[in-house]
Amino acid sequence: MVSTPYLTDAFTHPPNYSFPHNRLSRVLRDPQKTPVVLVACGSFSPVTYLHLRMFEMAKDYVRHNTDFEIVGGYLSPVSDMYKKPGLLSARHRVNMCTLASEDSTTFLMVDPWEAFQSYQRTAIVLDHFDHEINTVLGGVHTEDGEHRNVRVMLLAGSDLISTMSEPGVWSYSDLEHILGRYGTFIVERAGSAIDQATDSLARWRSNIYLISQLIQNDVSSTKVRLFLRRGLSVRYLLPNSVVDYIEQNGLYLDDVTSSPINSNLEKGKDRDVAGGSQKKDVQQIC
Numbered sequence: 001m002v003s004t005p006y007l008t009d010a011f012t013h014p015p016n017y018s019f020p021h022n023r024l025s026r027v028l029r030d031p032q033k034t035p036v037v038l039v040a041c042g043s044f045s046p047v048t049y050l051h052l053r054m055f056e057m058a059k060d061y062v063r064h065n066t067d068f069e070i071v072g073g074y075l076s077p078v079s080d081m082y083k084k085p086g087l088l089s090a091r092h093r094v095n096m097c098t099l100a101s102e103d104s105t106t107f108l109m110v111d112p113w114e115a116f117q118s119y120q121r122t123a124i125v126l127d128h129f130d131h132e133i134n135t136v137l138g139g140v141h142t143e144d145g146e147h148r149n150v151r152v153m154l155l156a157g158s159d160l161i162s163t164m165s166e167p168g169v170w171s172y173s174d175l176e177h178i179l180g181r182y183g184t185f186i187v188e189r190a191g192s193a194i195d196q197a198t199d200s201l202a203r204w205r206s207n208i209y210l211i212s213q214l215i216q217n218d219v220s221s222t223k224v225r226l227f228l229r230r231g232l233s234v235r236y237l238l239p240n241s242v243v244d245y246i247e248q249n250g251l252y253l254d255d256v257t258s259s260p261i262n263s264n265l266e267k268g269k270d271r272d273v274a275g276g277s278q279k280k281d282v283q284q285i286c
């Protein structure tokens, strides 16, 4: 693995923060395997079943194709400072992710570290997980008591990964850090070709794992927000507990728009939506 100039133990924590690890398995079942924690970064405005499915797809992929053993998974909602259109307050996004994770697989947790502070780049977010899991908690151990460091890896859709080839969105040193040091599982997303998404990332090929979607499902938070604004049902697109929370709090009834923190960050995303199948679908809904 490439050494890192980033890793620091001087992370800024939001007030009253403690790292959630209640569902982190501290014992490696198979000592031959490498323990891995999956981290999904994003807006989650709101979290959908597709976000949860990503972890299930990764779990199947890991079991059948790799020498990893998943010991935990995290949703890491981005800070309000990301200022992406449609981004609801961190409080609501974290609450919805928490409800969704409680409803789901036993290894999924929500880390509010990113959400309740200034915008943190993904490279720094992965360093934070590495620090909390390997330095503070001391990693995991085998049934024989042997210590093992946990490998932190980014779990993302191919649309997010394709922004890594867009000039000016990610810095080269951050890509080197994220893909060289940590690595990623990429879930195929309708409208964003998985091969194209990784073409220019070939130098990190050995750390990139591509997961095909065998059942196509292109639910997106954007479409869910549009449905809600139009008074259409979103039940069975997201967990019932999240639908109830949205209804009880009257969320997404207004068109929330805000100017982006960094036009390049948004450019990658906008281009992707405008260029992919999502735009057509969204126009049909309108």
Ligand SMILES: Nc1ncnc2c1ncn2[C@@H]1O[C@H](COP(=O)(O)OP(=O)(O)OP(=O)(O)O)[C@@H](O)[C@H]1O
Binding pocket: 040, 041, 042, 043, 044, 045, 050, 051, 054, 086, 155, 156, 157, 158, 159, 160, 161, 187, 188, 189, 190, 217, 218, 219, 220, 221, 222, 223
């Ligand atoms: N349908 C999907 N298929 C594959 N990956 C997905 C899908 N929906 C979301 N993801 C992935 O989940 C992560 C977090 O996504 P994010 O919160 O931006 O959701 P989104 O549906 O893309 O949101 P929005 O519609 O607001 O842009 C990203 O890595 C994204 O690629």
Ligand SMILES: O=C(O)c1ccc[n+]([C@@H]2O[C@H](COP(=O)([O-])O)[C@@H](O)[C@H]2O)c1
Binding pocket: 041, 042, 043, 044, 078, 082, 084, 120, 121, 122, 123, 160, 163, 169, 170, 171, 174, 265, 269
């Ligand atoms: O670290 C970066 O340079 C960087 C550049 C572009 C996007 N990201 C992260 O990618 C995620 C994008 O989420 P979204 O909802 O815009 O798909 C979010 O967590 C951002 O912090 C991170």
